Amino acid sequence: xxxxxxxxxxxxxxxxxxxxxxxxxxxxxxxxxxxxxxxxxxxxxxxxxxxxxxxxxxxxxxxxxxxxxxxxxxxxxxxxxxxxxxxxxxxxxxxxxxxxxxxxxxxxxxxxxxxxxxxxxxxxxxxxxxxxxxxxxxxxxxxxxxxxxxxxxxxxxxxxxxxxxxxxxxxxxxxxxxxxxxxxxxxxxxxxxxxxxxxxxxxxxxx
Amino acid sequence: xxxxxxxxxxxxxxxxxxxxxxxxxxxxxxxxxxxxxxxxxxxxxxxxxxxxxxxxxxxxxxxxxxxxxxxxxxxxxxxxxxxxxxxxxxxxxxxxxxxxxxxxxxxxxxxxxxxxxxxxxxxxxxxxxxxxxxxxxxxxxxxxxxxxxxxxxxxxxxxxxxxxxxxxxxxxxxxxxxxxxxxxxxxxxxxxxxxxxxxxxxxxxxx
Numbered sequence: 001x002x003x004x005x006x007x008x009x010x011x012x013x014x015x016x017x018x019x020x021x022x023x024x025x026x027x028x029x030x031x032x033x034x035x036x037x038x039x040x041x042x043x044x045x046x047x048x049x050x051x052x053x054x055x056x057x058x059x060x061x062x063x064x065x066x067x068x069x070x071x072x073x074x075x076x077x078x079x080x081x082x083x084x085x086x087x088x089x090x091x092x093x094x095x096x097x098x099x100x101x102x103x104x105x106x107x108x109x110x111x112x113x114x115x116x117x118x119x120x121x122x123x124x125x126x127x128x129x130x131x132x133x134x135x136x137x138x139x140x141x142x143x144x145x146x147x148x149x150x151x152x153x154x155x156x157x158x159x160x161x162x163x164x165x166x167x168x169x170x171x172x173x174x175x176x177x178x179x180x181x182x183x184x185x186x187x188x189x190x191x192x193x194x195x196x197x198x199x200x201x202x203x204x205x206x207x
Numbered sequence: 208x209x210x211x212x213x214x215x216x217x218x219x220x221x222x223x224x225x226x227x228x229x230x231x232x233x234x235x236x237x238x239x240x241x242x243x244x245x246x247x248x249x250x251x252x253x254x255x256x257x258x259x260x261x262x263x264x265x266x267x268x269x270x271x272x273x274x275x276x277x278x279x280x281x282x283x284x285x286x287x288x289x290x291x292x293x294x295x296x297x298x299x300x301x302x303x304x305x306x307x308x309x310x311x312x313x314x315x316x317x318x319x320x321x322x323x324x325x326x327x328x329x330x331x332x333x334x335x336x337x338x339x340x341x342x343x344x345x346x347x348x349x350x351x352x353x354x355x356x357x358x359x360x361x362x363x364x365x366x367x368x369x370x371x372x373x374x375x376x377x378x379x380x381x382x383x384x385x386x387x388x389x390x391x392x393x394x395x396x397x398x399x400x401x402x403x404x405x406x407x408x409x410x411x412x413x414x
């Protein structure tokens with residue numbers, strides 16, 4: 001369409017009309033920004049709308065409550081889990097997986113998630129524990145399955161190690177020591193856990 | 208001292224003057240009673256004093272805050288851990304230990320403790336998590352040490368199993384599966400965990 005110099009509206013004054021995923025992305029980013037500046041308690045739907053340069057109706061239409069919005073923003077912000085590590089052996093693969101889980105919990109959304117859990121009430125906290133479970137624990141346990149299965153195929157892991165209790169052990173230990181011992185899971189601690197707990201648990205008998 | 212019929216005050220109208228441990232016991236019991244009737248939110252120092260038939264000054268003198276009083280009441284009410292189980296073998300001893308830990312968390316104070324954690328704010332909740340740690344986890348891990356040490360002496364357990372990561376595994380699993388999977392740790396689940404996770408972790412290589 002040809003527009004003459006006299007009738008074309010300057011680009012800068014055109015209203016910013018975003019749709020669908022672009023607008024949603026802007027709202028979720030605004031929610032993460034608000035979490036890092038004013039925290040869970042200070043965050044409001046109006047404040048998020050303002051930062052996203054949209055109206056609060058656009059926010060409420062998609063996210064009926066503060067919990068819904070913040071849970072989605074955090075889940076969307078958490079690092080994705082890579083393909084299953086394949087570094088040549090079970091020990092290296094497990095260490096790489098644990099590092100990825102740690103990076104997720106120490107990413108900016110991971111910190112924000114833990115701060116929110118600390119600030120909100122118990123009912124809301126369960127919602128955000130679910131974000132940790134669905135966004136970090138479950139994807140990493142899926143990769144753990146694959147590492148163990150491949151280890152069995154390679155003879156590094158005993159066949160009966162592929163059970164729910166073994167798979168729960170790593171996330172259970174990481175959560176427990178974080179909560180009860182204030183552990184931040186540095187590389188040394190991770191190696192010790194893999195060497196003193198996980199590898200003895202997985203290796204074939206007689207080896 | 209001889210008292211004549213005319214001057215002796217009848218026993219029933221003598222004021223109930225309790226001292227020291229007896230009065231403290233009455234106050235702690237009253238706190239547990241209030242927890243089970245009105246819960247954390249409904250409990251007040253005045254209400255506890257009334258149930259204990261004492262003045263609130265007697266309560267505040269010993270327990271400056273609601274958290275102090277309730278934490279002490281719960282800790283005092285939790286079942287004590289018995290001497291280390293000695294049922295003839297590592298598997299039976301571990302199962303007995305896990306049952307004792309479960310009984311503690313499902314005792315009346317154990318239920319009350321978990322209800323309080325659910326009702327109170329996050330800062331207060333950390334206080335009550337410490338009651339679980341000091342009152343249930345730590346005593347049971349001490350017994351776990353003894354079971355593992357005895358197992359090493361008997362040749363049932365490999366010598367390098369006596370490390371912090373192995374000792375953390377059982378409480379870590381019990382907390383994780385309670386929280387994440389809603390597990391109530393019935394006998395079957397306990398046996399599965401011992402057989403599929405703990406015994407493979409402890410047994411000597413080559414066995």
